[in-house]
Amino acid sequence: xxxxxxxxxxxxxxxxxxxxxxxxxxxxxxxxxxxxxxxxxxxxxxxxxxxxxxxxxxxxxxxxxxxxxxxxxxxxxxxxxxxxxxxxxxxxxxxxxxxxxxxxxxxxxxxxxxxxxxxxxxxxxxxxxxxxxxxxxxxxxxxxxxxxxxxxxxxxxxxxxxxxxxxxxxxxxxxxxxxxxxxxxxxxxxxxxxxxxxxxxxxxxxxxxxxxxxxxxxxxxxxxxxxxxxxxxxxxxxxxxxxxxx
Numbered sequence: 498x499x500x501x502x503x504x505x506x507x508x509x510x511x512x513x514x515x516x517x518x519x520x521x522x523x524x525x526x527x528x529x530x531x532x533x534x535x536x537x538x539x540x541x542x543x544x545x546x547x548x549x550x551x552x553x554x555x556x557x558x559x560x561x562x563x564x565x566x567x568x569x570x571x572x573x574x575x576x577x578x579x580x581x582x583x584x585x586x587x588x589x590x591x592x593x594x595x596x597x598x599x600x601x602x603x604x605x606x607x608x609x610x611x612x613x614x615x616x617x618x619x620x621x622x623x624x625x626x627x628x629x630x631x632x633x634x635x636x637x638x639x640x641x642x643x644x645x646x647x648x649x650x651x652x653x654x655x656x657x658x659x660x661x662x663x664x665x666x667x668x669x670x671x672x673x674x675x676x677x678x679x680x681x682x683x684x685x686x687x688x689x690x691x692x693x694x695x696x697x698x699x700x701x702x703x704x705x706x707x708x709x710x711x712x713x714x715x716x717x718x719x720x721x722x723x724x725x726x727x728x729x730x731x732x733x734x735x736x737x738x739x740x741x742x743x
Contacts, residue, residue: 507712508616509534510578515674515731516723517541517576520641524573525718528556531574534714537618539664539683540577542568545646546635548694550685551579552620552662557685559692561634563654565685578666578676580618586610586707590621593700600680603665606707616710617667623703625663628656628684630693654693661686663695674731675715 511525524543531540536554541547547558550565558568588606593599599621607617634650663684668676685692717723 505712506580506583506708506710507714508578508580508710510676510713510715511540511574512576512716512718513674513728514576514676515728516718516726518643518731519726519728520643520646521718521723521726522575522643522646523718523720523722524575526574526716527570528568528572528574529570531577531579532556532570535579535581537582537620537664538577538579539666539681540574540579542635543573543575544635545575545633545643545650548632548683548692549574549577550664550683550692551577552664552685557689557692559630559632559683559685559694561632561650561652563630563632563656563691563693565690565692567689580708580710582618582620582706582708584706585709588705590623590700590703590705593698595699596682596695596697599682599698599700603667603680603705606705607667607709610709612709614669614671616669616672616713617665618708618710619665619667619705621663621665621700621703621705622661624658624660624701625656625684625703626658626699626701627697628659628661628663628695629697630654630656630684630695632693653696656684656686656691659686659691661692663698674728675713
């Protein structure tokens with residue numbers, strides 16, 4: 498796949514997290530269109546039908562059993578964040594006992610480079626002692642919130658002693674609503690058979706590769722239905738509860 502990045506690294510985002518949280522889960526673009534704008538990232542599919550992991554120039558879908566496939570290019574996407582990966586830093590990670598420990602580690606690394614007000618994508622490659630993940634099966638309904646949809650279709654699963662990649666996307670606090678502030682993490686195994694949205698994990702030793710991103714392009718839905726949503730009404734607590742699985 499041709500890498501058409503020009504100038505500074507740029508995040509390409511489909512819709513906003515506020516819209517997704519309030520139930521706008523219709524297709525905005527297709528997988529094929531999205532892949533013209535990045536080779537790494539994450540998101541979901543039309544009607545919240547699975548978790549998206551984009552890595553090494555391929556888009557993968559994890560279903561609610563944790564099984565992964567590569568969807569057709571015509572598959573619709575309501576929300577995603579992707580970029581072309583251009584590594585600017587690499588370091589080893591050891592003895593991480595939880596997702597909170599990992600997020601703290603990543604915060605410290607980007608703070609060292611004065612990057613807390615920028616966007617970042619990090620890929621973590623190696624062997625994981627455990628991955629606690631989730632995915633949904635899809636629910637079609639206008640104005641059915643993300644929390645309601647996941648409560649009906651979401652399943653949680655556990656992977657142990659597994660090799661793979663965790664894709665981590667970071668948005669700063671002031672971009673709250675456009676995306677989830679802080680770190681959002683998805684996993685895919687090396688054999689591309691298992692994956693999902695990560696709730697918790699533990700690491701013996703892995704390698705983390707960082708990219709700092711200073712530009713963003715947002716593709717908003719064109720159809721009039723999008724303008725029936727009062728996006729500021731999206732609850733921060735509800736978004737965090739969905740993100741953290743609480």
